[in-house]
Amino acid sequence: MCGAIAAFPAIAQANKELRVAAAADLQPVLPTLAERYEKATGVKLVISFGSSGNLATQIINGAPMDLFLGADFVFPEKVVAAGLADGTAPTQYARGTLVLWARKDSPLQPITLDSLTDKRVTAVAIANDLRAPYGQAAVAALKRLKMYDAVKPHLVVAENIAQAAQFVESGNAQLGLISLTAASTPRFQAEGTFVRVPRSAYAPIMQCAVVMKSSNRRAEAHAFLDWLLKPEVQASLVPMGLEPVK
Amino acid sequence: MDLEALWLTLRLAASTTAILLLIALPLAWWIASGRGMARALAQAVVALPLVLPPTVLGFYLLIVMGPLTAPGRLLIHIFGHPLAFSFTGLLIGSVLYSLPFAVQPLVAGFEAVDRGYIEAAAGLGASPARVFFSVVLPMARASLLTSTVLAFTHTVGEFGVVLMLGGNIPGATRTLSISLYDLVQDGNYAAANRTALALVGFAMAALVVIYLLPSVRRSDGRQADVVR
Numbered sequence: 001m002c003g004a005i006a007a008f009p010a011i012a013q014a015n016k017e018l019r020v021a022a023a024a025d026l027q028p029v030l031p032t033l034a035e036r037y038e039k040a041t042g043v044k045l046v047i048s049f050g051s052s053g054n055l056a057t058q059i060i061n062g063a064p065m066d067l068f069l070g071a072d073f074v075f076p077e078k079v080v081a082a083g084l085a086d087g088t089a090p091t092q093y094a095r096g097t098l099v100l101w102a103r104k105d106s107p108l109q110p111i112t113l114d115s116l117t118d119k120r121v122t123a124v125a126i127a128n129d130l131r132a133p134y135g136q137a138a139v140a141a142l143k144r145l146k147m148y149d150a151v152k153p154h155l156v157v158a159e160n161i162a163q164a165a166q167f168v169e170s171g172n173a174q175l176g177l178i179s180l181t182a183a184s185t186p187r188f189q190a191e192g193t194f195v196r197v198p199r200s201a202y203a204p205i206m207q208c209a210v211v212m213k214s215s216n217r218r219a220e221a222h223a224f225l226d227w228l229l230k231p232e233v234q235a236s237l238v239p240m241g242l243e244p245v246k
Numbered sequence: 247m248d249l250e251a252l253w254l255t256l257r258l259a260a261s262t263t264a265i266l267l268l269i270a271l272p273l274a275w276w277i278a279s280g281r282g283m284a285r286a287l288a289q290a291v292v293a294l295p296l297v298l299p300p301t302v303l304g305f306y307l308l309i310v311m312g313p314l315t316a317p318g319r320l321l322i323h324i325f326g327h328p329l330a331f332s333f334t335g336l337l338i339g340s341v342l343y344s345l346p347f348a349v350q351p352l353v354a355g356f357e358a359v360d361r362g363y364i365e366a367a368a369g370l371g372a373s374p375a376r377v378f379f380s381v382v383l384p385m386a387r388a389s390l391l392t393s394t395v396l397a398f399t400h401t402v403g404e405f406g407v408v409l410m411l412g413g414n415i416p417g418a419t420r421t422l423s424i425s426l427y428d429l430v431q432d433g434n435y436a437a438a439n440r441t442a443l444a445l446v447g448f449a450m451a452a453l454v455v456i457y458l459l460p461s462v463r464r465s466d467g468r469q470a471d472v473v474r
Binding site: 004033053054122125128130131156157158159167170171172173223 | 308309310311313314319327328330331409413415416428430431432433
């Protein structure tokens with residue numbers, strides 16, 4: 001009986017599944033990619049989304065993942081530094097973009113970056129700047145644009161970039177500094193508009209991945225990462241809000 | 247130790263408990279004083295927050311309090327600003343979240359009061375209000391204490407609702423549970439341990455003192471000798 005129960009994890013893994021920890025900005029992107037990959041190879045991705053910092057902490061504390069797709073370099077690097085990665089450095093797989101988004105029915109329309117300091121704004125949604133790379137980018141950009149002190153009292157901090165998008169989409173925050181991946185979804189395109197935050201205002205969001213050393217599906221994880229880096233797959237990232245690796 | 251978060255949490259728990267007692271006392275008395283479909287439905291609705299995951303409750307409150315729904319627009323009209331990401335919003339969330347913990351012990355306590363005492367008091371000319379305050383409530387003292395303590399401590403421990411609804415604003419919605427979570431997430435285990443230990447220590451001390459209070463240890467009707 002105990003043997004049968006103990007065998008369950010092995011059975012689940014044997015069915016060609018890859019356990020992926022993915023940054024929250026990939027929530028609109030990865031399911032589409034996973035479907036294509038499964039059609040092509042038969043390998044199914046089992047995905048857990050969260051903020052990159054949250055995921056890194058869980059992985060370092062033993063979360064059983066095969067692949068970690070972070071939204072920056074620093075958090076995957078923490079996993080490498082903890083000696084848990086299969087390799088000596090994270091592998092970049094995409095580049096992210098920060099945008100300012102507002103609902104179409106917002107009185108602030110048409111929005112510009114200056115809308116951030118509009119008197120009517122009471123809540124600006126960002127992701128947590130300690131554990132979400134897009135949150136860090138948002139704070140860096142606000143500081144670089146010399147708007148941080150003015151906007152700080154109105155900042156509403158979400159757990160991850162997906163929740164930040166949800167705060168502004170639900171109308172509870174008038175503006176949101178969210179990922180282009182969220183803003184590129186059909187829903188967000190229908191409900192609001194965005195302006196890109198100037199690239200010069202924040203450090204490049206280099207989204208990096210690591211394969212876990214302890215995983216018993218390392219080969220499959222590397223195979224997925226290689227597939228992700230193929231030119232045609234990289235090109236398909238653009239309409240979804242990510243840029244290819246140069 | 248995040249003193250601002252501690253103070254905010256205590257304020258939230260105290261305000262929630264006060265509001266809950268105002269709601270729970272008449273509601274529980276009504277539920278306990280009869281039978282029927284209306285009362286059964288009321289009890290089911292009161293028990294709903296026990297069944298719903300706190301994150302779900304917080305999420306739907308976020309939607310309902312937002313400008314996209316009619317109730318939300320009404321609330322914004324009344325308060326002048328959206329309730330999400332504010333202390334008031336958290337207060338509403340906490341009241342709903344801890345409602346069953348305030349109502350259920352009171353219902354049990356009121357139901358345990360022997361009808362004989364109520365009838366005797368009524369027979370002696372007491373109004374329903376007088377009966378409630380002078381006979382029923384003193385006899386249900388233990389469950390009143392349980393209800394108060396549970397509502398308070400349950401709100402102190404609230405996390406999921408605050409996570410969905412709060413926005414992590416220091417001084418307004420960054421409660422102790424969120425502060426602790428942030429400390430753990432950021433790897434500051436030493437500070438997290440200190441905060442958690444202080445919280446647990448304080449709670450244990452307070453609860454032990456409360457449960458030792460002689461007057462509430464037993465309420466088996468002995469105080470009601472006066473009726474004989």
